[in-house]
Amino acid sequence: MISAREGDRAPTGLLVEEFVLCEDYTAAGIDGAEWRAENRAWSSSAEASRAIRADRALRGRVTPVSRQEACKAFRLLGGGELPEEAGLRTLFQERRSLPTSSPLNMSGSSARRYRILFAGDLGADGLARAREALRLEPTGDPRVVGAASTDAGGHGFTWELRRIGAGIAWCVDVTARLGSGPVTALGALLHHHRQAVRDQGLIPVTIERFA
Template sequence: MRRCVQELGSDEVADDALLDYYLILAEADGGDPGAPPLGILVEEFVLCDDYTAAAIDSAEWSAAAGAWRSSPASSRDIRTDAHLRARVTAVSRHDAGRAYQAGGGGELPQEAEIRALFRERQPLPAAAPLDLGTTGSRHYRILFAGEPRDLGSIRSALRLEPVEDPADPLARVVGTATATAAGHDFTWELRRIGPGIAWCLDVTVRLGTGPEAPIGELLRHHRQAIRGQSLIPVTIERFA
């Protein structure tokens, strides 16, 4: 049975920004990340020990109320409501802190304090990986909602080689890349699921003899690179 925990423990990564931050802006702001936000949504994926996602923890600060609350509904809505998603901007913790101060919140709480507000969990569909007869390999899919702001930046960050013309709305695979880390061979490709519907990053891992931590690190790095371009991660699945 897979064990599911918070995404990263405090002793696993020496980084003070492990959570995902989003600004929720008024419609008139036109998505300007410098404008005082109506709210700030902070999230963390709950991952199983094979790096698939089991749930999303979240908390939201409202400028109008001047208070924080657990907010699984907001996590769900920014992934299912395109109108709301257009008012959501992914930001770094630093930029979230600046917006928090501009909105009258003062100093942004430390991440341990924010985690203490994760009282209601948004569960994600879970299923055991399929047996595709690919012993020694894993196949992951990171699903994203929305449309990218700058596809070129994603291709650069993920070192994608072009496969099909990304300007073609009917193109499916827009880029692919390979790498080796800790003895594992990785291949990933960015796919358009449908025009204006969703995107996904498919990652194949051919397992070597090294530790598995680089698998989680690569999945997180790629998810964050794509999240920064207006695509909101929905889940992390594994097919084999």
């Protein structure tokens, strides 16, 4: 949801985005569309998508919201009923490509290592909710907010929440030790973690793979 000023919850428009994922669940691009109350029309969001991730002041005017909240804002602005997901995808006009590269495996390990990168900063309440949503436990490492692990779908997963710089960015680093189960469990876990942190107000930037 887009507002006129930082901290203002009154909407002036909507920005709808969807990550385009590769087969290994890394991000290849972002599809999206932007709707502004001033002209009541959908347009390309590629430039806005880039800007909110690079410009802290502009990012302060964007609030990640649920579909229910987006529908309410859309009606309030005179847009009527917000299209369903399939309908919204037909409005995507320009894909913003993200840099991709083949992962390096310097250690010879079969584990996969991912980083979900976010722009923005977490306040005390948001950080507490992120810890709860990701089921994090203290690590004793000042660089790591917390870590957790689980077995799911025949695979083993470990993840950490890290802060990058002061008020610049955060990331969730995920290590996946894949077993014999469907690899879709990995995609589901990465999606859950991305949404869990997004729900605290951060803007997802990309999903990278290092190994």
